[in-house]
Amino acid sequence: MKYEKIRKQVLEAILQAVEQGLINGTSGNIALRDDEDDVVAITPSGVAYGTMKPEDIAIVDLNGKWMDGPYKPSSEVPMHTAVLRARPDVKATVHTHAMFATIMAMGDESLRPITPPQCEFTPIHVVPFTMPGSDDAANKVAEALGEDGRSVLIKNHGMFCCGKDMKSAMDATIYTEEMAVTTYYAKVLGNYEPMPEAGEKKMKELIAADKAV
Ligand SMILES: [Zn+2]
Numbered sequence: 001m002k003y004e005k006i007r008k009q010v011l012e013a014i015l016q017a018v019e020q021g022l023i024n025g026t027s028g029n030i031a032l033r034d035d036e037d038d039v040v041a042i043t044p045s046g047v048a049y050g051t052m053k054p055e056d057i058a059i060v061d062l063n064g065k066w067m068d069g070p071y072k073p074s075s076e077v078p079m080h081t082a083v084l085r086a087r088p089d090v091k092a093t094v095h096t097h098a099m100f101a102t103i104m105a106m107g108d109e110s111l112r113p114i115t116p117p118q119c120e121f122t123p124i125h126v127v128p129f130t131m132p133g134s135d136d137a138a139n140k141v142a143e144a145l146g147e148d149g150r151s152v153l154i155k156n157h158g159m160f161c162c163g164k165d166m167k168s169a170m171d172a173t174i175y176t177e178e179m180a181v182t183t184y185y186a187k188v189l190g191n192y193e194p195m196p197e198a199g200e201k202k203m204k205e206l207i208a209a210d211k212a213v
Contacts, residue, residue: 002068006032006041007057009166014049017096022173023049028096028158029074032166033084035091038062042080044071075133082138083145083162090162092169097158100180105153112194114182119195119203121150121161121172124179129155151176 001007013030017023026049031042043049044058058073060066064081066073074080080093104111111124127144130137141160144152150172151161159176163169186192195203 001055003034003037003039003041003059004054006034007054007059010041010043010057011052011054013092013094013166013170014043014052016170017094017173018049020174022096022098022177024097028094029076029080030095030166030169031074031077031080031084031093033062033091039067040081040084042073042077044069045074047071078133078135078138079141079160082135082142083160086142087145087147087162089148089164090169091164092166093160093162094169094173095158095160096173096177098173098177098180100184101153101159101177102157103184104180105155105157105159111153111176111179111183113200113203114179114186114194116195116199116203118175118179119200120207121175121179122200122204123149124151124153124159124176125149126153126155127160129157132157153180 010030010032026046029043031040033040040060041057042060056071058069060073060077062081062085064077076095083093105126108126113119113122125144127140130140141152153159161169161172163172
């Protein structure tokens with residue numbers, strides 16, 4: 001099997017996302033760029049994740065052209081490849097319709113950090129709705145992530161996260177949903193108070209210097 005390493009990592013990540021309740025049914029998709037070749041392993045479209053094998057994971061080039069695998073790549077391939085093209089620092093991308101991220105994406109407010117570890121992934125802006133799978137949606141997500149963004153919410157759709165490797169992209173996904181859950185409940189309770197901006201800035205510096213505790 002060609003590109004076994006990245007195919008296995010994509011499969012492991014999607015199963016982890018399902019197990020953690022971040023993905024329901026066949027929604028959501030995950031991509032990983034190869035270390036040497038300009039190719040990307042991405043979940044196929046409409047195939048059940050529970051019985052999926054590594055060889056079922058599709059291989060596309062950086063423009064989204066289907067290169068290998070028995071099933072058609074995810075319809076969101078333009079979103080993943082647009083971010084991978086725009087960001088050489090990004091190796092892995094994760095898109096899910098996790099419930100609370102999707103709820104918070106209905107508003108226009110960016111997600112703010114509630115706890116210190118979340119500062120690694122903020123600010124998380126809301127991208128306006130555009131048709132799923134379109135180049136327009138892909139460009140808007142890549143643009144909202146900018147030069148160093150790790151996560152965005154997509155209105156009436158879900159979230160999109162990225163990272164330097166699969167663990168880092170999955171961390172962004174898990175923490176984005178955590179931020180959405182805590183923000184939602186705090187707003188319902190009426191005690192929403194995100195971290196002060198000065199604290200967030202300091203925490204970001206510590207995380208960047210790898211000195212976070
Ligand atoms: Zn989607």
